[in-house]
Amino acid sequence: MGPCGRVLWTLLSGPKGRRGDTQARAFSLWSTLHRLLNPTELVSHWTGVFEKRGIPEARESSEYIVAHVLGAKTFQSLQPVLWTQPLTPQQLQSVQELCSYRLQRMPVQYILGEWDFQGLSLKMTPPVFIPRPETEELVEWVLEEKAQGLHAMGAHGGPRILEVGCGSGAISLSLLTHLPESQVIAVDKEEAAISLTCENAQRLQLQDRIWIVHFDVTSERSWTHLLPGGPVDLVVSNPPYIFHQDMGQLAPEIRSYEDPVALDGGEEGMDIITKILTLAPQLLKNSGSIFLEVDPRHPELVSSWLQSRPDLYLSLVAVRKDFCGKPRFLHVQKSGP
């Protein structure tokens, strides 16, 4: 009990002399309360609650929520002094409220209203797709290729990039941050995604180099109006690639909160992938590149699909594995007219 506790205890216990049994009971009550007031204990408490209710990532969820309320990104990065300092009643109430969302299986990223991608803090709002850590590796790959200059992207000025299905803007905005000369055209068919990308671009002061367009790639509308500056150097996309029959097995966090349009790739998960590949030759400069994130079953499917479409002049030049060792990323290159 700190000095504050002692004062409270004096208040609680009333005039001196009436001690004994009541004191012991009051003390134990007080110490339970007191324990709940510090972040470490609070995290343990909510971890227990989440575990009992079968919420996945019980410890991580409660740590992120408590850290967020205390103004830190992770519990680990919270000032160590704060770990044992009691929370204010308002903070306690916020934790309580956010944890109740988690009990309804809301993804932590939506609860906090923000998440990090490649070192950028991005606003997250349902139902816009939450970027996954694998996609950070897709961006890394693009940046590596750019650094090696293998494909002569944007010999004059930075590369011009088209992103299909920008969602929260994660890929486009991190590319813009790392490639200060680059320009991005970001398209999405969902209004919510468009406005979230806009907002994130403004928060990061990148709005001058990004052109955000409401556009549906599956529609038969012409693409050319998207590219007033002519063909681009690069197409990047994390298209919906889940096989339709797998949609039912997704966790409630995904199924009930994220937009299925950003996930469902049709029967073989290829619907949007083939759309992008079909349109890409008209959008890309010669020897321009397409970088895609896909399902581990897709590299083979894409490869044989491309062989059946020699008219596209596209070839699969590289497949890269993600951090779990699954073939996840494709590099397709245009090699003809």
Next chain:
Amino acid sequence: MNRHLCIWLFRHPPLNAYPRCHIYLHSHQFKQLHLKTRLWLLGQNRNHILHCFLNNNWSRRCCHQDTRMIWKHKAFQKYMEDLSKEYQTLGRCLQDVPVNEADRKCMTRRHAELSPLAAIYQEIQDAEQAIKELESMCKSLNEQDEKQLQELALEERHNIYQKINTLYSELFQSLLPKEKYDKNDVILEVTSGRTTGGDICQQFTREIFDMYQNYSCYKHWKFELLNYTPADYGGLHHAAARISGENVYKHLKYEGGIHRVQRIPEVGLSSRMQRIHTGTMSVIVLPQPDEVDVKVDPRDLRIDTFRAKGAGGQHVNTTDSAVRLVHIPTGLVVECQQERSQLKNKEIALRVLRARLYQQIIERDKCQQQSARKLQVGTRAQSERIRTYNFTQDRVTDHRIAYEVRGIKEFLCGEKYLDQLIQRLLQSADEEAIVELLDENLKSAK
């Protein structure tokens, strides 16, 4: 160091005579020698600095820190004279005598090396000359008549002496070998001891970690927390931080080792028994390498993340961004969960791993360099007990230089008290560096 130095001198009695005659020989033969030999001699000569220094160093101790006396040591004076002669000769050679390009390069480099030394030495000589003049003037003064003038002269002389002292310590600094990693940033890790009295060790670990955090603030360094694993009763199991700023490694490199605490515990399980407990914690200080210093082959890494299984990608939404890196060839393990982005955590972990690998490289270097060295500050493995914090006696003792300071609270503030001890350690290390080089040189001369 002093004990060591005295023993060393005792072991090598002919030392006082040795450098002098050698230098004498060199300077006499200098002009007739073939250039190649001459360059070889220049290299040799450099080591004589250290011979002279040893003498000086030793005299300083005998003269009770009167720095003026050290520099008056004949061997040193002689050495500096030779050095400035060499400098002048080189200067003339470079101007007049035609030499080939490679030799010219060698000579220019040596000339540049000597130039600051010669400049300082010249200044010292001028100042000494001024003192002589003052003294002769004082003698000629009539004591009664010119009392005021005499006082002025004395004051002037005092000022010049002070200036000479500063100049000599400057000279000392430029003669010392430069440490390779001094300018680097560091990663500082603290780990509580696991033996008796766990909670006392953990509390002590927190106090020490706080001390270094405050010291970083005191020195205007940047302190970034990398990892923090707390224990019960406000203790700390393990923590790591990256500290960056000016000459961070130079100041913190001697903090690595086992720190011991002796106290009557205030909280925790061991506080029930009111007796003095002993606990330990260890500090590791790793110089932070540049990207180019340590290359890590990605194939040597095993990266553990939350998703070893499952479909991955869009099929799952996990928030656990913790990363664990295992460097297979060395078995080093680094963990990080400071950031929400897994990629950022991986970057941080890689940075820490690189620092640890770098440390191994440095240790290997040092082992090769100093096979014969015994008990010095700098070479101590980071597993030795270096300091004791005795709370009951309110005293901190550094075992390497037998340094004691009272006022443990002030010391743990990580400000002036700690800084003073660190300065003393640096000074001792400088002295040791000279002994070491001297030792080596003597061995090679035999």
